[in-house]
Amino acid sequence: MTNDMTTGNPVKLILYFSIPLLIGNIFQQFYSMVDTIIVGRFLGVKALAAVGSTGSLTFLIIGFVLGLTSGFSVLVSQRFGANDEEGLKKAVASATVLSIVMAIIITIISLFAAKPLLRLMNTPDDIINSAYSYIIVIFAGTFATFFYNMLSSILRALGDSKTPLYFLIVASLLNIVLDLVFIVNFSMGVAGAAYATVIAQGVSGVLCFVYISKKLPILKLEKKHFKIEIEYIKEHLRIAIPMALQFSITAIGAVILQSAVNAFGSTVVAAHTAASKVEQLAVQPSVTFGVTMATYCAQNLGAGNIERIKEGVKKCTMINVIIGIIAGCLLVFFGESFIKLFVSNTDPKVIAYAKQYLFIVSFFFIPLSLIFIYRNALQGMGYTFVPMMAGVYELLARTLVAFTLPSLVGYAGICLAGPLAWIAASVPLILDYLKKINVLLNSPEEYSVNASS
Template sequence: MEQDMTKGSPFKVLIMFTLPLAIGNIFQQLYNMADTIIVGRYVGADALAAVGSTGTVMFLLNGFAQGITAGFAVLTSQRYGAKKTEGVKQSVSNGILLSVIGAVFFTAASILFMKPLLYLMNTPENIFADAYCYISLISLGMVANVFYNLFSAYLRAVGNSKMPLFFLVLSACLNVVLDLVFIINFQMGVAGAAWATNLSQAISAVLCAVYIYKKVPSLVPEKRHWRIHRGDTRFQLATGIPMALQFAITSSGTMVMQSAINLFGSEAVAAYTAAGKIHSLLTQGMVAMGQTMAVYSGQNYGKGDAARIRQGVRAALVIEVIYSLVSAVIVYSALEPSLGLFFSGEVDLTAMMPWARTYITICTLFYVPLCTIFIFRNTMQGCGYGFLPMMGGVVELVARLAVAVVAMNIHSYWLACACDPAAWVGAGVFTGVSYLYVMNKVQKSLGAGMPSHGLSEKQH
């Protein structure tokens, strides 16, 4: 089920690879939504607000796992495109060893700094205890999160986007079942939702590892590969750390935005959380196209075909602009009927709707610049360029911070919701210009005869 993305129509290749990823991302959002829906309906609106108030911290934790592991897999993708089978195995073992170190370090740091972070984010006092309980337990599951993302990234690196989808769907279903058992039967509250997420991710990670060992021999290292390789470590950290930092920087901006939202009370937080989940669900096609472009550009960079990378970017832009417009219509239309899923009949939805509608209305107007960020950023990362995509995250942070500070000072919910669109426009322009600059460098390096990143002559 491996796929060589250096051949065939770019449009068709991108569509076929992106579809399973999009479905998988949607299921991942669904099982994240399951926590909030079940908590909201069976524990209460305050518990929903508690889980929702940690959403940006969750984005940071998940972003670290996705960013660092996607960065580690760039080298695998490039070597796979260059047909360097020995180098592929070596990059896999090196990434696994680095991931063990990274997961342990980040788990410890998360637990140590979580309580001060929640205070810094203006978490309302009436939901603070539940918020801290939930996110602390999620932090304990970082190892499972990292390794599911790592194994999925390795499968995507060799063109297999279907099996990660299969395991993710299974994990999503299991998460819903565990949510119901832990929250309704065992009365575990928000702690039950956290444990359900951790266990489902752990099972998914194990299944991915077993599948790779049994079915994808090109990704299975041999005994001689199991050590830290200096050259691979240098490249993987140089790619993975900026990608993880980019998520960290972006999530820092969303934390600032969450801090502004938190000032309007638990009702606003709950409504914003529910609307944000619906928004996230419909934008997963954009995320999936970004993941696809990282693999597509990585394989074609490894092959040395800059022209095909440009063709892929043009095809991706056409696909995503259409997707953005359709998604905007769907998410705006589905908001009112969907909002009722998150709350029990005791909650007054008419009071929630203005908060939710304001956020969704502002966001949907800016879906086109949002989709371009994923395409440009991941294309650069697939070619081994991590700094400029990371700086795109800095642009997002600055934009969110500037708008959030004004929103908090004048106490404007509308302006607090505008933090996201301001970040998308700024980062869209920055990453677009950066992409043109990087592609000129890529063209020159490939024209000189050999990629300049990650393809050591020693890796045959």
């Protein structure tokens, strides 16, 4: 099933695409949330801290993978919007080859770098061994992450957000069962949670592959499509590498922030872990509309519908601002209830620190929601430099705040690092989008599906 987003009511199309994607994103969050809940309740606060201390490191590697696969799908979406079936198949084939090569390279690098990075992050001595046993399994399963995200990105590039949802539901339920079996029945500790995550994601990838093979003749590739064409390789890398770097730059900021959190000890690490999981769930609607913008803008750029891109981004911005306000209110009034999902003994210190984090960040969800819209809109149109640089500004702001404010205001300084970084990133993204869309509207000769930054 495909979905042409170049015709019809933009708001209806955006909502039609976004709702299944939102449900899918929420289920995808269950991969990490279920791990965290089960680990916290069955293995204790230190085990929860161990898994939490690897979160930013996981994002450093997995985020790079997500950036690459999202970048590879942009050209696919543009070719689909331009009704170029042969070009679409070549784009998919070249993306497949690049994904296999990059999966091998990233897996090798991450496995060797895991322990040194944990030490570099000042991971507390009482949790570092457990943290390593968790992260090494996640990194070893990088191919499963690549496999699922590449195939689901291709499906979304064609406007199909429902099929990946169905497979994620199956995988999420499998993840819950495997978590309980590996941790409770087999006593595998935190490594059991990691194995459950990797296996579940691998299953969702296999299901995507079977579906594409049987149901989408437009993606039936032949040997000729895998012939290396430098044009497609260069275009994929031109878009995907900056997107991957943007993810990794953001992740480096998270690693630096985690290092600052680690200095407060395992109790604060556990609190920050629980609060971060709640925050990630709360912002999923905003994330969803951002991902939708990438596909929407890419397809309409391929079709030459620049005015339609502007209309869709405007409407999606309004939706995301409202979502940001609602999400912030939910965390202010109900944050403690969500936090208690992660901690079995309702440790008062853990809950207090976690509530403080959620209270502070909830007031800054509007700039965060704008980042998702404008970053993805620019990337969908093929402009990747400023989104990457926005990640750099975010990194610099997060680092500066994380290592200055805590000495003045304690843990509250850690809580402010993210929000101030979101403001630093959102401003250049919005300004660059306004500049680029006006150029395309006022100078049609500037339009090209191979838009340069």
